[in-house]
Amino acid sequence: MLFGLFKKKAPSIDSNSNEPTIPDKQRKLSAPPPSHVSVSISTNPGSIRDVNEDNFFVSSVGSKPCPTFSCDTLVDDNSLHFFAVFDGMGGEAFGEEASNIASTALAEFSADYINCGSEQLDIIGMIKQFISLANSRICEMIAQQKCNRSGCTMALIVLWREMVYAFSIGDSRIYRCHNNGLEQVSEDQTLAIKKLKANIYTEEEARNSPDTHRITSYIGLDNRGVGVPHHAYEPFLFAESILLLCSDGLTDMCTDEEIQSILLSNDEAPAKSLVELAIKNGGEDNVTCVVIKSIV
Numbered sequence: 001m002l003f004g005l006f007k008k009k010a011p012s013i014d015s016n017s018n019e020p021t022i023p024d025k026q027r028k029l030s031a032p033p034p035s036h037v038s039v040s041i042s043t044n045p046g047s048i049r050d051v052n053e054d055n056f057f058v059s060s061v062g063s064k065p066c067p068t069f070s071c072d073t074l075v076d077d078n079s080l081h082f083f084a085v086f087d088g089m090g091g092e093a094f095g096e097e098a099s100n101i102a103s104t105a106l107a108e109f110s111a112d113y114i115n116c117g118s119e120q121l122d123i124i125g126m127i128k129q130f131i132s133l134a135n136s137r138i139c140e141m142i143a144q145q146k147c148n149r150s151g152c153t154m155a156l157i158v159l160w161r162e163m164v165y166a167f168s169i170g171d172s173r174i175y176r177c178h179n180n181g182l183e184q185v186s187e188d189q190t191l192a193i194k195k196l197k198a199n200i201y202t203e204e205e206a207r208n209s210p211d212t213h214r215i216t217s218y219i220g221l222d223n224r225g226v227g228v229p230h231h232a233y234e235p236f237l238f239a240e241s242i243l244l245l246c247s248d249g250l251t252d253m254c255t256d257e258e259i260q261s262i263l264l265s266n267d268e269a270p271a272k273s274l275v276e277l278a279i280k281n282g283g284e285d286n287v288t289c290v291v292i293k294s295i296v
Contacts, residue, residue: 037077037159040271040291042070046249047283053088053095054247054288055103055152059110063103064288070272077294080121081159082110085288087172087247089218090142090150097145098138099152102219105134106156123158123165124232131169131219135228138220151220154230155186155245157292159238166233170215173251174233175259177242182260185233189217213248242293246274249287253278263291 039060045052045067052067059082060075075081086102088095109130113121131154142150153170166174168186176183187193192211195201201209217229242263250259254277262273271289278287 036295037075037081038072038291038293038295039075039083040072040269040293041289042269042271042275043288044068044275044279044283044286046286047279049286051093051096052286053099053152054249054286055086055088055096055099056245056288056290057082057084057086057103057106057110058290059083059114063100063107070269070275072269072271074295077159077162080110080113082106082156083159083243083245083290083292084154084156085172085245085247085290086219087153087170087249087286087288088150089152089215090147090220094141094145094147094150095152097141098150098220101137101141102134102152102154105137106130109133121160123160127156127158127165127167127232128227131228131230135219135222139223142220142223149220151218153215153218153247155247157243157245159292162238163235164238164241164243165235167230168233169228169230170218171213171248173244173246173248175244175246175263176236177244177260177263178240180264182256182263184256187231188212188215189229189231190215238294240294242291244274245290245292247286247288249283249285250274250278250289252285253281253283253287 039058043054043064055064057063061071084106086099088099138151153172155172155174156167158165166185171188171190174186176185190212191214192206192209194216196206219228222228262270267273270291274289275287
């Protein structure tokens, strides 16, 4: 697994900041807006596990209808769009329920904004509200089921007026293909990254440590109402970009070079191809991918 800390990525905005987003109409766009958006989705339990604890949400499609699912579609670029991948944790039953709670919460939450015609939206504040809602519901499930721990990671993108707003929790990732190069937008929230930043690990030690799978934040962590630590990244222009949201079932099994090769190909179902490659390479975990491409 390669870490976001080692690669150039979009600047992160403090997740505790109340700074509002910059109105999009004040941004100077350097490229023409996309006319269509292609969305490719695929999820699979993998080669070893019987239960798929991953889930996703895409505004025009919805959530995971069954354990193995693939879909490719086109959406218009004039609406507010939400895209997310959730990776459940806490055991097969509770992990699947946690990711389902998060995807259902996002479906309900986003419905209030999909047809929003406002010139300005506080997207950072909006996503903080969603995270709080999903976290509260998962905490309620934990209390009702009396399980020790449950929750899910998150990779989430909001597409609004040709701009991409990216957010992450845990080790689910966001990548961007731009100018024929692959850039990891998100940064993992894991113990390995925390120790690396504290100079306890070298980069090589961090890569090879079991701490790479010990996440330090997830939805369902906060049962006291203090907030879930998350990353909010500097918005960037969507035009001429290919975006990938994925669970660690992909990045544990595939190299950056393999991922980039599929994203830059003319594959009509890139998400499914990525999932199939992860399974071919071992498929040790559930794997979910959402690929979003601007078509000018």
